[in-house]
Amino acid sequence: MTTVPIARALNQGLRDAMDADDKVLLIGEDIGRLGGVFRVTDGLQKDFGEQRVVDSPLGEAGIVGSAIGLAMAGYRPVCEIQFDGFVFPAMNQIVTQLAKYRHRSEGQITLPVVIRIPVGGGIGAIEHHSESPEAYFAHTAGLKVMSPSSAQEAYDQIGLAIRSDDPVIFLEPKRSYWLKGEVDTAATPTPADKAKIVRAGDDLTLVVWGALVPVALKVAEVCAEEGRSIEVIDMRSLSPIDDATLLASLERTGRLVVAHEASRTAGVGAEIAARMQQQAFYSLEAPILRVTGYDTPYPASRLEEDWLPGLDRILDAVDQSFDQ
């Protein structure tokens, strides 16, 4: 067991996956010599060589399109898109090709491609470096979407993503890259498609993922001091969504708050709310609430702290749920 930041846990996860399978290789901008702008791939090119850790030309469509070709040739490519806001040049290859090939080929073509993307705000960045594009991917049939919240999950989930034969969009909360946590590389991972109760509670279910998991845990601590017991669920997987874990929790607590950084309208929170109101309607004590980014483009960084769903806004939503 070691205590490491998420960036290092990912590095170890990539390293172990590449050691276990010669077909795993990495492609992205600046991932080789530089080790990645967040150092997630630090040291890997030195140890695995330039053929397996590829400093790509500057082009996201090329990164994903060539990964598709490599997968057709029997490889298991792990792409890095440098920042969330720059995944969009790759959207054609992701949506019209990567997501559809298995269906197009009636199951004969498998594309075990992983696309790693640093996502989310709260780091004082300039435009296009704080996006949360998960809804585009969750809505696209044929893609799996995962997001780790801690060092252990980062290590476990990157391994699961690489071993999956389906294409996986792997969303890494960039403001949490330096968040330290214990990692046991020998622990059995929670299955890829399962959400996890990271703090048990009785009074309200708070559903989050990625960078908001630590925030939600703080919310629960504050609420505990006020006599409210909050159950925090880390979704881990945004496609598929683990309805069963959410439903079991709601049947006990009767109250649901979902929080995500991404803009409100048509966000993944809306999908969770729609499913849970249908499945848990008679268990609900209050309307399902969402705490989200607003329906504006991501703001200039001097405004981001209030724009993002943080401790205060989530606590307000918890209060509102009990005030119904």
Place this chain on the structure above:
Amino acid sequence: MSPASPSTTPSAVADRGDPISLLAADGTLRPHADLAVPDDVAARDLYRDMVMSRRVDSEAIALQRQGELGLWPSMLGQEAAQVGAGHALRPRDVVFPTYREHGVAWCRGVDPVNLLGLFRGTTMGGWDPTANNFNLYTLVIGAQTLHAVGYAMGIVRDGDVGTGDPDRDRAVLVFLGDGSLSEGETNEAFVWAAAQSLPVVFFCQNNQWAISAPYSVQSRIPVADRAKGFGFPGVRVDGNDAVACLAATEAALESARQGNGPTLIEAFTYRRNPHTTSDDDGRYRAHAENDHWEALDPIDRLRRHLEATGQLDDAFTASVTRQETELAERLRSGCRSLPVPAAGSPFEHTFVDIPAELRTQMDQHVAFVAAGQGAES
């Protein structure tokens, strides 16, 4: 010449000289300084494959007119380019087509009945890409060029380049049209192929038209000249000359297999039919243009060569005709027999590992269809 006005001449772009031709209009083989005539040109096989490809194409158009296919993109006039290139392939080379390479599919041994399903609406694919090393058709223009590049990267990592062993070295042949050269992804593919010196040959059939856009809308220079800017050779051949197409593709593939990197081949030809059966090409081009290219028919030219070299005897002609007739009948009956997939099929093929919620959707949908509530009777 304004890019917006249609042209009645084959090309309104800067002239680079005539494309390389080895088989003259009268059917005689003539050497060219820049391209050697291959030894042992299997002219009868080329001819047979071109005739069969054309028949696949014409039967498919007829099937569309009968309502058996919703759509068909015709390759009439492009048989020499496709079959010439197809004959240059070795079994372990891998092909990435567009959606019009019915002649290459024929050369690769893909059952032509399987080409029809995509256009009949029974599938989005239709065949196993690994069975004949011929990928599925790609409808998003240019997208396959990046897949070809990635596959070539895989070949490099397999060590199957430049070994000198003909059973080991292999390359990728990717087809693209003149219009696709304007797509960003096609240009990215050129960047990657050049920078990494990948074993990939880009075979561009410049058939002059991207639906209603003449080539002059896409570029002010010939297709083959585009490669130089990226750092690899461009070769311009007469796309109606099966021997030149074969020779150029053989040379380019062998160069790629040896580790010399990519080549762009421009096969200068003409799309004799509309873009698809849904297109009305009378709205944007003149019949005189088609007449000009019909006179340059690639199959006629090769037939003259067979005649001139004593290879066109009655037995051969009869066998070609017989094969053609059998093929046509098989296409017609095969088309009508293409299976409609089960209602649950899209659900089963979305993922390797089907999520619980999708399985629930599938079960509900299959039950809905089985109860006779579906649209199809």
